[in-house]
Amino acid sequence: xxxxxxxxxxxxxxxxxxxxxxxxxxxxxxxxxxxxxxxxxxxxxxxxxxxxxxxxxxxxxxxxxxxxxxxxxxxxxxxxxxxxxxxxxxxxxxxxxxxxxxxxxxxxxxxxxxxxxxxxxxxxxxxxxxxxxxxxxxxxxxxxxxxxxxxxxxxxxxxxxxxxxxxxxxxxxxxxxxxxxxxxxxxxxxxxxxxxxxxxxxxxxxxxxxxxxxxxxxxxxxxxxxxxxxxxxxxxxxxxxxxxxxxxxxxxxxxxxxxxxxxxxxxxxxxxxxxxxxxxxxxxxxxxxxxxxxxxxxxxxxxxxxxxxxxxxxxxxxxxxxxxxxxxxxxxxxxxxxxxxxxxxxxxxxxxxxxxxxxxxxxxxxxxxxxxxxxxxxxxxxxxxxxxxxxxxxxxxxxxxxxxxxxxxxxxxxxxxxxxxxxxxxxxxxxxxxxxxxxxxxxxxxxxxxxxxxxxxxxxxxxxxxxxxxxxxxxxxxxxxxxxxxxxxxxxxxxxxxxxxxxxxxxxxxxxxxxxxxxxxxxxxxxxxxxxxxxxxxxxxxxxxxxxxxxxxxxxxxxxxxxxxxxxxxx
Numbered sequence: 001x002x003x004x005x006x007x008x009x010x011x012x013x014x015x016x017x018x019x020x021x022x023x024x025x026x027x028x029x030x031x032x033x034x035x036x037x038x039x040x041x042x043x044x045x046x047x048x049x050x051x052x053x054x055x056x057x058x059x060x061x062x063x064x065x066x067x068x069x070x071x072x073x074x075x076x077x078x079x080x081x082x083x084x085x086x087x088x089x090x091x092x093x094x095x096x097x098x099x100x101x102x103x104x105x106x107x108x109x110x111x112x113x114x115x116x117x118x119x120x121x122x123x124x125x126x127x128x129x130x131x132x133x134x135x136x137x138x139x140x141x142x143x144x145x146x147x148x149x150x151x152x153x154x155x156x157x158x159x160x161x162x163x164x165x166x167x168x169x170x171x172x173x174x175x176x177x178x179x180x181x182x183x184x185x186x187x188x189x190x191x192x193x194x195x196x197x198x199x200x201x202x203x204x205x206x207x208x209x210x211x212x213x214x215x216x217x218x219x220x221x222x223x224x225x226x227x228x229x230x231x232x233x234x235x236x237x238x239x240x241x242x243x244x245x246x247x248x249x250x251x252x253x254x255x256x257x258x259x260x261x262x263x264x265x266x267x268x269x270x271x272x273x274x275x276x277x278x279x280x281x282x283x284x285x286x287x288x289x290x291x292x293x294x295x296x297x298x299x300x301x302x303x304x305x306x307x308x309x310x311x312x313x314x315x316x317x318x319x320x321x322x323x324x325x326x327x328x329x330x331x332x333x334x335x336x337x338x339x340x341x342x343x344x345x346x347x348x349x350x351x352x353x354x355x356x357x358x359x360x361x362x363x364x365x366x367x368x369x370x371x372x373x374x375x376x377x378x379x380x381x382x383x384x385x386x387x388x389x390x391x392x393x394x395x396x397x398x399x400x401x402x403x404x405x406x407x408x409x410x411x412x413x414x415x416x417x418x419x420x421x422x423x424x425x426x427x428x429x430x431x432x433x434x435x436x437x438x439x440x441x442x443x444x445x446x447x448x449x450x451x452x453x454x455x456x457x458x459x460x461x462x463x464x465x466x467x468x469x470x471x472x473x474x475x476x477x478x479x480x481x482x483x484x485x486x487x488x489x490x491x492x493x494x495x496x497x498x499x500x501x502x503x504x505x506x507x508x509x510x511x512x513x514x515x516x517x518x519x520x521x522x523x524x525x526x527x528x529x530x531x532x533x534x535x536x537x538x539x540x541x542x543x544x545x546x547x548x549x550x551x552x553x554x555x556x557x558x559x560x561x562x563x564x565x566x567x568x569x570x571x
Contacts, residue, residue, distance in 0.1 A: 022393060025244070026329040029396045031236065031426045038239050038275070044449030046235055048204040049213040050089065053274035055204055057082045066279040069299065070115050073285050080115050081084060082277075085122060087200040088115075092123035094114060094198040099154055099173050103128030103205050106150040106215050110134040110143070110157040113282035116191060120156050121260075125213055129153075129545060130229070132215040132345060135261030137539040140164055141485065142225075147172065149227055149435065150215050162186055173362050181348070209233040214262055214271075215434070218370035218476065225478065225571035227434030228370050230267075234429045237373050240395055242272040245366055246341050247380030248303060253336070255281040255296070256305035262475065263370040264343055268305060293335075297323070304359075307344040307474035311351045311363070312504050320358045337361040339380050339467045343368060344464050344474030345506045367391040367462065369448060370476075371430045371440065375420060376460050390459040391452070397427025402454050405443055410454075411472035415463050418452040419445040468562045470499035472507045477541045479562065485537045486511055489529050491519045496552050496560045497543060500569045511543035512565055514551060521548030552568030 017150065035043050042059075045051045057065065063083030072076045080088075101107060107124040108131075111117040124131040132150055134143060134157075146152070154166065154173040159182050165174060175191050176183040183190035207213075208335055212229035242248045246268070254273055258265030272278040283295050293315060296304070314320055323335060340355055340363040347365040355363040364386065368374035369566040378384075378392035386392060394400040402410045409415045420428055423444050432440060440446055451463040470477045482497035494514035499507035515521055526546040533542040553561040 018243075018276065019247075019379075019381045019383045022382035025382055026394070026396045029426070031397065032398055034236055034240070034397070034427075038236060044206070045231060047206045048128065049232060049235070049271070050122050052232075052235055052353045053271060054082055054085055054089070054122055055126075057277045058086050065277065065442070067274060068115060068118055068280055068282060070113070070282040071284060071295065071299075072114075078115055080118070085119065088119045088123035088195070089126055090200045090202045091195045091198040092119055093202045095175075095194050096123060096129065096154060097127055097202075098198075100343065101127065101129050101153050103207065104211070105129045106132045106152045108132040108147070108150075108152045108155045110136055110138070110155065110161045110261075111177060111552045112136060112158070113284050114157070114177070115282075117260065118270065118282075120548060126202060126204050128207050128211070130212050130215045131266075133261045133266055134456060135259065135538065136161055137261075138164070139534070139536045139538055140167070141536045142481075142538055144168055145224055147215055150216075156191065162188075199382050207232060209279070210431075212214065214266065216266075216353070216370050218263075224437075225481070226437040226445065228430070229434045231429055231431070234267075235271075235375060237397065237429055238267055238272045239365075240397060240427060241368075241374040241377065242268065242276055244381045244396065245302050245364070245374060245377035245379045245392075246272070246305060246547065247339055248276055248278055250275060250278065251299045252303040252338070253281065254278055254305075255299070255301045256301045257283070257287070257292070257310055258307070258343075258474075262374075264305075264368070264474075271334060271553060283392055287313065288313050289319045293319050293323060296335055296337070298335055302336050302338045302340075304337055304339075304361075305341040305343070306349055308342055308347050309345065309473040309505050310466055311342065311347075311355060315351065315354045315358075316504060335360060339364070341380070343374070345471055346389065346391075352388050365389075365391060367450075367460070369450075371433075372420065372428065372446070372448070375428075376418075385457045385459060386458075387455075387459055390455070390461050392460065393458050394460075395427070397425060399424035400454075400460065401445070402452060402460075403447075404451060407445065412454050415451055415453045418448045418450045418460065420448070422446055468498070470497070470507055470509055472499065472502075472509055473505040473540065475540050477509060480540055481537055482509060482511065483551040485533045486498070486513060486529055486543070487504055488536065489525075489532055491515050491525055492529070493517075494552055496562060496565055498562050498565045500545065500566075508544045509541065510545040510547065510565075510569055512547050512549050512552060514549055 039045050045056045067082045067085045068080040091350045107129050109120050121131050156175045159178045174188040176188040177191040180190045209232045214230035216228040217225040256269035260266045285291050339361050343366045364378035366377040375395050375398050376391045378386040402416040403419050404416045453461045479497035483495040486495040497511045500510045502508045530542050553564040
């Protein structure tokens with residue numbers, strides 16, 4: 001992989017670009033015009049995600065443009081052009097076909113943000129297969145459930161995560177990214193050796209717009225995580241968000257800090273920028289405020305996507321307070337941000353003001369879900385009122401309403417459930433959960449499960465969840481998953497999990513635990529419970545606080561009243 005040079009694409013690159021009027025663009029939205037804007041005369045490129053995100057850029061003479069700039073944990077930088085990504089993904093695509101993988105089959109990775117991860121994603125798409133992310137913090141139970149449901153055919157992972165698959169390897173093909181010796185020890189195919197034996201050309205498989213190209217899972221409060229099969233019809237919606245909310249331009253150095261093991265990172269750190277032919281940046285290091293600052297300075301990042309939690313952690317660290325002053329007259333040591341974007345939680349005034357003061361740019365709040373992608377945004381490239389604290393306006397191509405419990409549309413100023421009007425939303429692509437785990441539609445409405453309020457200016461304001469979802473550090477965690485894992489501890493009789501407000505993470509997870517008769521609560525048991533959830537479920541979903549109680553509040557039918565526990569925690 002070589003150093004490459006970015007050259008213009010068909011996207012408006014004028015740095016004096018004047019944003020369009022939101023109302024005009026929204027009211028005159030036309031899907032055919034959008035498809036022409038994205039694909040020009042080659043609209044059929046949308047029938048394969050590899051063609052949409054890589055192949056067409058090769059055909060149109062942009063093979064030397066940088067697709068990826070990757071920095072590893074030691075600070076080593078790798079640049080990968082679209083041409084290099086094309087050849088590498090062809091080799092892995094041929095490898096997958098040699099394993100018998102065909103269109104519709106699921107291929108997964110459990111890898112950090114690396115060139116290998118990006119290569120596998122594009123290779124999977126190329127042969128019409130479906131890419132399935134496995135977050136590196138997942139434990140055995142989370143992995144097994146997702147692999148069983150998806151019937152995952154191949155998993156690519158590294159030595160750090162390989163042991164998690166020790167009891168799962170018999171049901172899937174394992175490919176190890178790392179040393180040949182480690183691959184031999186585990187009995188896996190070796191990534192580099194297996195790849196080198198494959199040709200660098202393969203035809204892309206043409207599908208239809210209903211065919212899935214991503215297999216996601218989202219957490220709820222009742223039962224297990226629900227499957228979300230993302231169809232190729234999502235590509236125009238991804239483009240709308242990148243182009244008009246993120247305001248991604250050809251001359252941007254774009255860094256989305258989200259992990260591609262989750263929807264926001266996979267949709268908008270990989271698919272979105274590559275769809276537009278723009279370089280995406282991967283920072284393999286875990287979050288650290290100093291590293292984040294230095295990465296932005298070193299790579300002259302102009303367009304940033306992150307979460308309120310990350311912004312709060314940057315703020316509390318103090319490392320950004322004098323970044324430009326300490327750089328003196330050295331332009332290479334200053335921040336270059338033009339704009340910033342935030343998703344996952346509500347932005348508050350304090351964070352907005354801090355970003356404008358210390359990052360020297362405007363930050364916009366944007367809302368979405370794994371099921372729908374982003375649907376309500378403060379848009380950088382469309383002019384409209386953006387009151388601080390609001391979710392913004394409906395993404396073009398989407399009609400949003402606020403409903404009461406009787407599915408009646410509420411007037412402005414009243415709280416109710418946010419819903420998408422499907423028949424009036426040509427860019428909306430979600431059609432239901434993969435295995436019909438839950439009915440998400442009532443008549444013509446997709447129900448988000450989020451309680452909001454619409455104001456007279458058309459902006460939406462988030463109030464909360466109606467199903468007890470916990471949003472911690474931008475991650476959505478279903479309390480049932482946490483509760484069921486806690487119940488695996490031999491000393492536990494009952495368990496309930498709630499979110500507790502936290503200045504940095506938005507919320508942290510707290511477990512209320514009823515122990516079995518004769519067992520006394522102790523710090524040791526609390527630590528054992530925490531470690532159990534870390535190992536079995538995920539490191540981001542463990543309870544940072546465990547409180548032992550004699551009983552849990554319940555309804556007459558026996559359902560846990562988590563709202564009472566939340567009130568108790570907040571008291």
